[in-house]
Amino acid sequence: MSSTAARAADQGTGEGRERHRVWSVAEHLDDILGHIHPLDPIELQLLDALGCVLVEDVTVPAALPPFDNSAMDGYAVRTADVGAATGEHPAVLTVVGDIAAGSGELPAVGPGEAARIMTGAPLPPGGQAVVPVEWTDGGLDNGPVSGMPARSSDPHGGSGLVRVFRPVRDGQHVRTRGSDAGAGELALSAGTVLGAAQIGLLAAVGRSTVRVRPRPRVVVLSTGSELVQPGEETGPGRIYDSNSYQLTAAAQEAGAIAYRVGSVADDAETLRATVEDQLSRADIVVTSGGVSVGAYDVVKEAMHEVEFRTVGMQPGKPQGFGRVGSDRTPLLALPGNPVSSYVSFELFVRPVIRTMLGAGLVHRTTVRAFCPDGIASSPEGRRQFLRGWYEPSVAGEPGTVAPVGGAGSHLIKALARANALIVIPEDVAEVAPGAEVDVVLLA
Ligand SMILES: Nc1nc2c(c(=O)[nH]1)N[C@H]1C(S)=C(S)[C@@H](COP(=O)(O)OP(=O)(O)OC[C@H]3O[C@@H](n4cnc5c(N)ncnc54)[C@H](O)[C@@H]3O)O[C@H]1N2
Numbered sequence: 001m002s003s004t005a006a007r008a009a010d011q012g013t014g015e016g017r018e019r020h021r022v023w024s025v026a027e028h029l030d031d032i033l034g035h036i037h038p039l040d041p042i043e044l045q046l047l048d049a050l051g052c053v054l055v056e057d058v059t060v061p062a063a064l065p066p067f068d069n070s071a072m073d074g075y076a077v078r079t080a081d082v083g084a085a086t087g088e089h090p091a092v093l094t095v096v097g098d099i100a101a102g103s104g105e106l107p108a109v110g111p112g113e114a115a116r117i118m119t120g121a122p123l124p125p126g127g128q129a130v131v132p133v134e135w136t137d138g139g140l141d142n143g144p145v146s147g148m149p150a151r152s153s154d155p156h157g158g159s160g161l162v163r164v165f166r167p168v169r170d171g172q173h174v175r176t177r178g179s180d181a182g183a184g185e186l187a188l189s190a191g192t193v194l195g196a197a198q199i200g201l202l203a204a205v206g207r208s209t210v211r212v213r214p215r216p217r218v219v220v221l222s223t224g225s226e227l228v229q230p231g232e233e234t235g236p237g238r239i240y241d242s243n244s245y246q247l248t249a250a251a252q253e254a255g256a257i258a259y260r261v262g263s264v265a266d267d268a269e270t271l272r273a274t275v276e277d278q279l280s281r282a283d284i285v286v287t288s289g290g291v292s293v294g295a296y297d298v299v300k301e302a303m304h305e306v307e308f309r310t311v312g313m314q315p316g317k318p319q320g321f322g323r324v325g326s327d328r329t330p331l332l333a334l335p336g337n338p339v340s341s342y343v344s345f346e347l348f349v350r351p352v353i354r355t356m357l358g359a360g361l362v363h364r365t366t367v368r369a370f371c372p373d374g375i376a377s378s379p380e381g382r383r384q385f386l387r388g389w390y391e392p393s394v395a396g397e398p399g400t401v402a403p404v405g406g407a408g409s410h411l412i413k414a415l416a417r418a419n420a421l422i423v424i425p426e427d428v429a430e431v432a433p434g435a436e437v438d439v440v441l442l443a
């Protein structure tokens with residue numbers, strides 16, 4: 001029996017009835033997430049770990065900073081030598097050398113002496129504080145200077161005499177060893193999401209690699225013989241493939257490594273071969289289009305392992321989920337209408353990506369908001385996700401939300417102007433002006 005005939009025959013069986021029941025959003029999501037686990041940890045180079053969840057506690061191996069160093073470009077001095085320094089009666093000190101950042105050889109600073117020192121350079125023996133260069137004559141035997149001449153134009157700046165016009169306290173303008181973190185202290189704990197600052201800290205403690213859960217690899221492919229790639233010529237009845245771009249970008253935003261395959265024509269053999277070909281680099285496969293009840297619904301025709309369902313939501317009614325190939329890779333088949341595919345991604349694919357990442361927060365934030373204009377109608381029995389613009393309130397009260405565009409699942413421009421989804425429950429047919437609604441924040 002052909003698969004089409006088998007499907008037709010199923011209509012009358014128990015299995016057929018199960019397949020044609022309407023799934024709630026929560027049931028479909030729970031079923032999907034029931035098959036998803038965090039990916040096994042791996043050791044990654046620091047920059048490859050950006051956005052990943054740490055699976056080890058990282059301790060500081062050696063004190064940060066590793067040595068006492070100057071916080072200013074200036075002169076390392078003994079505080080007693082400059083205790084009485086004023087503009088009128090400067091302390092005059094002998095400059096015993098120049099200390100650049102990275103310098104290993106440090107001149108000792110004795111009584112009546114100073115060492116010229118740069119920001120980040122180690123404090124020399126005898127140095128108790130740093131006088132910023134602006135509080136001195138910079139060795140020019142004149143009033144206060146605004147900085148030091150470049151070494152190339154003044155190779156002997158680290159010698160001669162310097163006049164100091166203000167006193168300094170012991171330790172002033174010195175960053176002491178371990179003042180940031182002591183050796184053995186916890187730098188980052190397991191479960192931390194690595195952002196730029198955390199990657200910076202790992203580098204600062206000398207780590208070149210780190211153990212994290214990797215980003216899931218998401219292969220995105222769209223289906224439809226009408227699709228043309230942006231930049232190419234369209235023709236009669238043809239449109240640009242926006243879904244593969246939208247979904248690839250969304251997967252990246254959610255923390256995945258996303259591969260955009262582009263569009264596959266409505267041909268079951270080609271689609272199947274393409275999916276099989278892509279499985280070697282996929283932790284998740286996402287398709288768009290070809291899942292409703294038309295004669296050219298190619299995903300439905302090609303992917304026998306995928307269960308196609310009606311979910312009680314708008315947009316996003318037809319959905320498919322299954323696991324394909326020898327690794328049983330999850331495949332989420334999303335509807336082709338651009339807003340439907342986007343909303344479906346938000347509700348079903350994003351949580352899969354976030355679960356695989358091991359992220360603590362799998363779902364978008366939902367808040368309550370007033371809807372001043374109300375919503376005239378919402379389909380009964382389907383949870384509606386209208387695109388909206390959410391404004392938070394200043395006074396701790398719920399914010400407000402207004403629909404952007406209508407309910408049509410082809411309204412891409414309105415979607416691009418929305419920052420939220422307004423959720424209208426299955427049993428609500430209209431929202432009175434000023435009533436409160438749930439709002440999913442999209443950022
Ligand atoms: N008789 C019925 N027809 C439809 C039903 C139904 O229940 N009975 N459901 C409708 C709903 S709801 C949706 S959603 C769509 C889903 O259809 P498919 O997933 O099969 O998607 P396609 O038919 O391939 O495309 C739908 C629509 O979206 C455009 N599209 C598709 N892919 C892209 C893309 N990559 N970039 C931009 N636009 C895309 C496509 O051209 C169509 O206009 O079915 C309804 N029909």
Ligand code: MOO
Nearest residue numbers: 315316317340409
């Ligand atoms: O469910 Mo469709 O996604 O309404 O347009």
